[in-house]
Amino acid sequence: MATVPTYGLRRLNSGRPWMQNFRRSSILSSAIPAIQDSEESQFDSPKPKTQSYFPKRGQTLELVCESLAFKGKGVCKVADTGFVVLCDRALPGERFVGRVTRKKGNYAEVTKVETISPHWDIVDAPCEYAPNCGGCKTQNLSYEAQVRAKEQQVQELVIHVGKFSDKDPEFSSILKPIVPCDIQFHYRNKMEFSFATQKWLPRELLHEKEDGASGYALGLHAPGFFDKVLNVNKCLLQSEPANTVLAAIQECWRDPQFGLSPYDVHSHDGFLKHLVLRTGRDIKTGLPELMVNFVTSSYKPELLKPLVEKISAIPEVVSIVNNINTSVGSTSVGEQEYILHGKSAITEILRGLTFQISANSFFQTNTHQAEVLYKLIEDCAGLRGDGSEIVLDLFCGTGTIGLTLSRRVRHVYGYEVVAQAVSDARRNAKLNSICNATFVEGDLNKIGENFGKDFPKPDVVISDPNRPGMHMKLIKFLLKLKVPRIVYVSCNPATCARDLDYLCHGVVEQNIEGCYKLKSLQPVDMFPHTPHIECVCLLELR
Numbered sequence: 001m002a003t004v005p006t007y008g009l010r011r012l013n014s015g016r017p018w019m020q021n022f023r024r025s026s027i028l029s030s031a032i033p034a035i036q037d038s039e040e041s042q043f044d045s046p047k048p049k050t051q052s053y054f055p056k057r058g059q060t061l062e063l064v065c066e067s068l069a070f071k072g073k074g075v076c077k078v079a080d081t082g083f084v085v086l087c088d089r090a091l092p093g094e095r096f097v098g099r100v101t102r103k104k105g106n107y108a109e110v111t112k113v114e115t116i117s118p119h120w121d122i123v124d125a126p127c128e129y130a131p132n133c134g135g136c137k138t139q140n141l142s143y144e145a146q147v148r149a150k151e152q153q154v155q156e157l158v159i160h161v162g163k164f165s166d167k168d169p170e171f172s173s174i175l176k177p178i179v180p181c182d183i184q185f186h187y188r189n190k191m192e193f194s195f196a197t198q199k200w201l202p203r204e205l206l207h208e209k210e211d212g213a214s215g216y217a218l219g220l221h222a223p224g225f226f227d228k229v230l231n232v233n234k235c236l237l238q239s240e241p242a243n244t245v246l247a248a249i250q251e252c253w254r255d256p257q258f259g260l261s262p263y264d265v266h267s268h269d270g271f272l273k274h275l276v277l278r279t280g281r282d283i284k285t286g287l288p289e290l291m292v293n294f295v296t297s298s299y300k301p302e303l304l305k306p307l308v309e310k311i312s313a314i315p316e317v318v319s320i321v322n323n324i325n326t327s328v329g330s331t332s333v334g335e336q337e338y339i340l341h342g343k344s345a346i347t348e349i350l351r352g353l354t355f356q357i358s359a360n361s362f363f364q365t366n367t368h369q370a371e372v373l374y375k376l377i378e379d380c381a382g383l384r385g386d387g388s389e390i391v392l393d394l395f396c397g398t399g400t401i402g403l404t405l406s407r408r409v410r411h412v413y414g415y416e417v418v419a420q421a422v423s424d425a426r427r428n429a430k431l432n433s434i435c436n437a438t439f440v441e442g443d444l445n446k447i448g449e450n451f452g453k454d455f456p457k458p459d460v461v462i463s464d465p466n467r468p469g470m471h472m473k474l475i476k477f478l479l480k481l482k483v484p485r486i487v488y489v490s491c492n493p494a495t496c497a498r499d500l501d502y503l504c505h506g507v508v509e510q511n512i513e514g515c516y517k518l519k520s521l522q523p524v525d526m527f528p529h530t531p532h533i534e535c536v537c538l539l540e541l542r
């Protein structure tokens with residue numbers, strides 16, 4: 001997948017009061033600026049009673065977690081002062097001791113030192129790695145409490161960032177209850193593991209530190225660290241066959257006779273960078289089929305041969321590819337790709353259509369819940385079904401949304417920045433004998449005056465951007481285009497709330513009026529045990 005420009009609210013929103021708060025803070029990485037704003041906006045009210053109170057770095061505080069903020073951090077207030085403190089992995093109701101690690105504008109961050117009494121809705125986390133893994137942060141919170149917290153976060157963002165009033169009599173019917181995910185484990189069809197020169201161990205296990213090859217790690221990043229990898233032999237979020245592959249590789253890759261070395265993110269030496277496992281389905285048998293993608297720093301197929309021999313014997317493995325990534329960054333997308341065994345792509349079935357998925361193309365990560373999501377999108381699109389309508393599918397990836405709607409419309413036009421995803425979308429159209437879909441490669445952050453001249457005026461726009469949301473150029477285009485319906489699908493409720501504000505209430509400082517009415521906003525849980533939230537929003541022209 002392409003790297004997406006990290007443009008942010010800063011440029012889009014200058015002059016907004018809540019933007020001032022955003023500027024003062026930097027809770028999260030600058031690549032996801034809207035989330036900073038969203039968290040900040042949640043803390044603006046009530047104001048700390050004592051503005052001058054500020055804990056010192058290294059100070060320990062006894063705290064109680066009140067709620068979960070976006071990105072899953074626990075929100076606590078310091079007794080007597082009301083000063084806001086955020087803590088990763090603190091869960092609502094938990095009383096704990098935290099040490100102040102970072103001080104920000106009007107809040108601080110702490111790390112948990114010790115739990116005094118557990119949170120409400122506690123359950124046993126089934127995964128042995130859950131307390132330390134960066135993947136699942138809320139496995140020990142009951143699933144009901146997880147979805148409740150997500151629903152609450154969306155509501156707060158819609159009010160504080162989107163500026164929709166909960167006093168509006170229609171508010172409760174617009175904001176729908178979250179759709180939970182029926183499958184809470186083994187739901188991910190793609191997992192990316194990283195290789196590292198040293199296993200990361202929690203403080204209490206530091207005595208188990210090993211040197212040399214036995215100390216190498218293959219697993220998931222410790223929360224917040226690009227250079228610390230927790231070694232994992234299985235992951236409860238991925239499929240069972242994917243766990244068989246992971247275990248087979250773990251069993252042998254450190255063997256000195258293979259001469260394999262993990263890539264060192266500091267010295268930039270070493271060979272193995274990532275292991276990406278994707279699970280699809282054989283369209284004839286419906287049984288799982290797997291793609292194994294080794295991401296390496298150079299092309300040395302002879303080094304991978306023993307691993308390829310071992311894992312190609314696993315019946316579900318139908319594709320082994322090698323992506324060569326020579327950059328010093330941590331991305332898993334290669335500049336070149338080589339097929340080491342079997343096919344170059346695997347297949348998956350979604351809403352009755354067949355899709356080919358190659359190593360670097362985007363495909364919804366939870367196939368089961370994608371069926372639910374796409375049904376919601378189709379319902380929102382409100383197509384007449386008489387084959388007369390035009391659909392514009394923005395950020396179309398491999399074309400999945402547009403293609404699933406194509407049978408009921410005159411034509412689908414899809415736009416996407418990643419060339420490989422566009423060619424997959426075209427291939428997917430052919431594979432399903434769909435002739436009324438056109439996919440175009442293009443950067444929707446850089447649209448010019450001519451955008452919109454190559455397709456007839458759409459009846460419905462589907463927009464499914466990734467985390468930064470829509471660029472102001474695209475917002476302006478949509479406000480001018482005035483299609484009857486927009487279905488906005490979002491994986492980031494903070495940028496979603498911002499864009500809904502623009503489309504409905506306008507962009508005041510640019511003298512642009514909004515012309516849409518938010519008819520419904522449906523949160524969907526695609527990723528149990530993680531802080532991620534998906535939303536499907538329906539906007540109708542006023």
Ligand SMILES: C[S@@+](CC[C@H](N)C(=O)[O-])C[C@H]1O[C@@H](n2cnc3c(N)ncnc32)[C@H](O)[C@@H]1O
Pocket residue numbers: 001002004362363364394395396397398399400401415416417418421442443444445446464465466491
């Ligand atoms: C959340 S995915 C949605 C994909 C697709 N709608 C689906 O459901 O599978 C977002 C897609 O937007 C694409 N994208 C990101 N930035 C883009 C940009 N500036 N212009 C066009 N496409 C972009 C990504 O490559 C990715 O395929």
